[in-house]
Amino acid sequence: MKKNLLMWEETLFQDMEVFEIDHIPEQFSFRxxxxxxxxxxxxxxxxxxxxxxxxxxxxxxxxxxxxxxxxxxxxxxxxxxxxxxxxxxxxxxxxxxxxxxxxxxxxxxxxxxxxxxxxxxxxxxxxxxxxxxxxxxxxxxxxxxxxxxxxxxxxxxxxxxxxxxxxxxxxxxxxxxxxxxxxxxxxxxxxxxxxxxxxxxxFPPYDEEEIHEILSQRVRQGLYPGVLSDAMLDLVTEQTMKSADLRVGIDLLKRAALNAENDARRSVEMDDICRAYEVSKYLHLAASVRTLKDEEKVLLRTIAERSQAGGEMTAGEVHEAAKETMKIGYTRYYEMVKKFDAMRLVNLHYREGRGRTRVITLRYDPARVIAELAR
CATH class of the missing domain: 3.40.50.300 (P-loop containing nucleotide triphosphate hydrolases)
Known part of the structure; x- marks a missing residue:
């Protein structure tokens, strides 16, 4: 069966500008x-x-x-x-x-x-x-x-x-x-x-329904009809919600469509989105790291280095490790950890047992976090 391929001069984009991070949309929803x-x-x-x-x-x-x-x-x-x-x-x-x-x-x-x-x-x-x-x-x-x-x-x-x-x-x-x-x-x-x-x-974070609608608007403006199915838009929304950063979703749409276009296909497939996400997901990490203070960067590096070693990280253990490289009391330390959790850099949750123990899990590949901190 003959594949429905793009000709060399054809494109999936009606308007690629719609997917630029600094694009100012005519329709600015939910604000x-x-x-x-x-x-x-x-x-x-x-x-x-x-x-x-x-x-x-x-x-x-x-x-x-x-x-x-x-x-x-x-x-x-x-x-x-x-x-x-x-x-x-x-x-x-x-x-x-x-x-x-x-x-x-x-x-x-x-x-x-x-x-x-x-x-x-x-x-x-x-x-x-x-x-x-x-x-x-x-x-x-x-x-x-x-x-x-x-x-x-x-x-x-x-x-x-x-x-x-x-x-x-x-x-x-x-x-x-x-x-x-x-x-x-x-x-x-x-x-x-x-x-x-x-x-x-x-300005509160966008919820899942709002992100889905905003991304849908970008798709209608920026891609030709039929390029991105409803199911694929749902997948992009799901991936965006991992960081709750709309910029990740917009970049993901652009990269996924470019992947499909590069393969001369007329529609975006799951593999295009998955491959694109491996790049787009770090937009939120890079933007977040740039806003951190020096002491917060030191602590995040400590968490990343301990994460590389594997195993569970309790809040108390990370605090002890952090004290080796910085002067920090537990109250200030825990404020920073809660900030990382709110920024979706780490997950902070409880392990039930003899008392409730706080456990920290890094949301990104530790090597990539360390690389961003070194920029």
Whole structure:
């Protein structure tokens, strides 16, 4: 029987862009409440006032960045009065770097690479805002990286008190936090807290039904009809739920379709998904590891190394091993383990017996965890 094969110039994709991690979908489902709250915070800026400050909080892959960027796109289409600026704090995590990006947005080019002081950049930014009568809203995505670099107070203080040096300057800040252990208001000093006063908007993890619907929308937009069956979509959803990170599912769809296309088949099969998952599943691991503090990385490495040795790992045994490489009390240690469990890096469960013993199981291949920690 002749196989139904693709011709060399044919493709399974209607629009591959739909499966890019930074794609902003037209239909952004299950985040109406968060979008409305964010829009409310930004509304004063649309009228020439100062936007209200906001913390968007939630685990990686829960729609925080997409929500902000989608609203920023709407603002740019609607008005020239407010200038939205998105900053990735994993890349730009110093006061100078952040204000350089703001200057570039306002002027169209970066400040000179050498011989320019921070004050010169700051003054230029404020003069541009004053001259054009524009309001600024800055999104500090992954703002927890500013905490790790001890830059958060410097950045927020300069942004939020700019009006003291340049009266009439109106700046609002959105901070996006993926580290659920961070309480930003307890980390900033009193000078910042007095002007920051943010509203907290929580982005919960998507549940299985929501992930299934979102992935279904991407399939309808990005693949030709018949490429992915309902059964295969169910399998992709099941694999995505292991990390509860939507980005894993989106990448999995793309890689599985590419596998089928590479084999010149017109539909995705189970083997395509299984092979793709061996790559896609580490997206969540990589994103999560990047958000960890140094001491948390040391502890995760200890868990991974003990996991390589095989056998059951009790919480007490891991704590004893961790104390060999770091000074850590049991309370702080257990807080970190619970964080790893919430981030789906480990499973924390109880073994019944003489008393209840907490047991830790790594969710990923230990060698891969160690490799990610070494990056």
């Amino acid at each position: 109406d409440t968060q979008m409305q709250e964010l829009a409310f915070q930004l509304r004063p800026g649309m009228r020439g006032g100062r936007p209200l400050n906001t913390i968007c909080r939630g685990l990686p892959g829960t729609g925080k960045t997409t929500a902000v960027r989608k609203l920023f796109g709407d603002i740019e289409e609607a008005t020239k009065k407010m200038v939205p600026i998105y900053i990735n704090c994993q890349i730009d995590n110093t006061k100078f770097a952040i204000f350089s990006q703001i200057y570039r947005k306002l002027s169209g080019h970066l400040p000179p690479a050498s011989g320019t002081s921070f004050k010169q950049v700051f003054d230029a930014v404020c003069r541009l805002l004053e001259k054009e009568g524009r309001v600024l809203v800055v999104c500090l995505d992954d703002a927890n990286y500013l905490l790790y670099e001890n830059e958060i107070n410097k950045v927020l203080y300069t942004l939020l008190r700019a009006h003291e040096s340049y009266p009439g300057t109106r700046i609002g800040v959105i901070t996006v936090i993926s580290d659920m252990t961070v309480d930003l208001m307890s980390e900033v000093d009193s000078r910042v807290a007095s002007v920051f006063r943010p509203t907290d908007i929580y």
